[in-house]
Amino acid sequence: MTKSLNEAIKSLSPEIQMFINNRHKEIREKYLAMLKTKLDRLLKYYEIDTDRFIEQYSLDSVVPAICMNEDCNNIDNMEPDQGEGYCEECHTNTVVSGLILIEELHE
Numbered sequence: 018m019t020k021s022l023n024e025a026i027k028s029l030s031p032e033i034q035m036f037i038n039n040r041h042k043e044i045r046e047k048y049l050a051m052l053k054t055k056l057d058r059l060l061k062y063y064e065i066d067t068d069r070f071i072e073q074y075s076l077d078s079v080v081p082a083i084c085m086n087e088d089c090n091n092i093d094n095m096e097p098d099q100g101e102g103y104c105e106e107c108h109t110n111t112v113v114s115g116l117i118l119i120e121e122l123h124e
């Protein structure tokens with residue numbers, strides 16, 4: 018029988034559980050802050066806000082997208098559900114559609 022990660026964590030001591038939960042929260046917060054930085058950059062580039070971005074692009078077949086690598090701000094057009102588009106500058110699959118960024122941040 019395989020234990021899920023959550024069950025495995027539950028069997029640990031309360032102190033360790035708390036440590037793991039805090040670390041998860043910290044990592045999640047850093048991740049969301051990073052997404053927000055990228056989304057803000059993308060919105061600023063197009064001089065548009067979140068609501069107008071959704072209005073304007075939610076039915077399009079290609080939408081503005083941005084590279085998620087820290088040192089890169091390459092902006093490109095990608096499919097609305099693209100989460101690992103090819104970056105022409107980094108040569109890695111790190112370009113994420115603006116609609117995905119918005120969705121992730123508004124969950």
Ligand SMILES: [Zn+2]
Pocket residue numbers: 084085086089090091104105106107108111
């Ligand atoms: Zn890049």
